[in-house]
Amino acid sequence: MDVPQNVRVRYFAALRESRGTNEEVIALAEPTTARSLYDRLFPKAGGGQIPVGFAVNGEQVPGSHLLVGGEEVIFLPPLGGG
Amino acid sequence: MAKAGQCGWVELVSETLDVPRLRALVAHPSAGAVLVFEGTTRDSFENECVRWLEYEAWPEGALRALGEIIEESEQRWPGLRCAIAHRLGRVDVGETSVVVALSGGHREEAYAASRFVIDTLKAKVPIWKREVMANGAHWKANPEGTPRMEEQ
Numbered sequence: 001m002d003v004p005q006n007v008r009v010r011y012f013a014a015l016r017e018s019r020g021t022n023e024e025v026i027a028l029a030e031p032t033t034a035r036s037l038y039d040r041l042f043p044k045a046g047g048g049q050i051p052v053g054f055a056v057n058g059e060q061v062p063g064s065h066l067l068v069g070g071e072e073v074i075f076l077p078p079l080g081g082g
Numbered sequence: 083m084a085k086a087g088q089c090g091w092v093e094l095v096s097e098t099l100d101v102p103r104l105r106a107l108v109a110h111p112s113a114g115a116v117l118v119f120e121g122t123t124r125d126s127f128e129n130e131c132v133r134w135l136e137y138e139a140w141p142e143g144a145l146r147a148l149g150e151i152i153e154e155s156e157q158r159w160p161g162l163r164c165a166i167a168h169r170l171g172r173v174d175v176g177e178t179s180v181v182v183a184l185s186g187g188h189r190e191e192a193y194a195a196s197r198f199v200i201d202t203l204k205a206k207v208p209i210w211k212r213e214v215m216a217n218g219a220h221w222k223a224n225p226e227g228t229p230r231m232e233e234q
Contacts, residue, residue, distance in 0.1 A: 012138055012139075012208070013212070014221040055140075055143060055208075058142060058143065058146075074143070076140070076143075076208055077210060077221065078221075078223030078224070078227050079204070079205070079208060079209065079210065079223065079224055080137075080210045080211030080221065080222050080223055080224055080227060081137070081144070081168060081180070081203055081207045081208075081209030081210070081211065081224070081227070082121050082168075082179075082180050082200055082204040082209075082224065
């Protein structure tokens with residue numbers, strides 16, 4: 001990619017508390033998988049990384065989904081509804 | 083309140099759930115069974131005192147997932163009418179956090195569908211729960227709602 005592209009990341013629950021915001025624009029220097037982006041924002045080092053599912057542009061996707069810029073990304077912590 | 087499926091309703095609300103209203107949405111003359119399930123805040127978990135629960139949703143994802151549950155239920159049990167309402171924000175002990183109101187021709191489908199809806203909701207709907215205990219708070223996962231750990 002010649003120009004960094006942005007993704008809009010939305011946070012909920014424990015991730016929202018951890019990140020201190022419910023939404024953020026993140027610049028991608030190159031195409032990145034959803035999983036890699038998550039690891040970058042919530043590093044595994046030191047333990048305590050929450051297992052998540054991924055949603056891109058409203059649809060659930062695997063962690064291997066490649067982000068190229070312009071997407072809305074949501075990390076889904078373990079569910080607690082009902 | 084949003085329509086879902088053929089005869090269903092879904093909503094996320096921030097105030098006390100109106101159970102009679104939800105029941106009225108699904109009751110009709112052809113129904114031989116009307117079943118209303120309420121999930122309520124329990125005062126304890128594993129011998130620890132719960133003060134209250136808080137719920138948070140990814141709204142678009144949750145409404146879509148609830149709608150899909152309605153659609154699948156209507157396919158499995160033709161003639162079913164179902165309304166699902168989930169409360170967001172603080173839900174005190176004894177108060178209702180979720181209502182699944184439904185009706186069917188007979189009790190067989192009503193009981194089966196009621197179980198299916200709440201079990202699937204707990205596994206699939208992007209809503210999160212924070213338990214506020216006497217000595218702290220934490221986000222609490224449903225056993226059925228943990229994402230599969232993928233290959234790295």
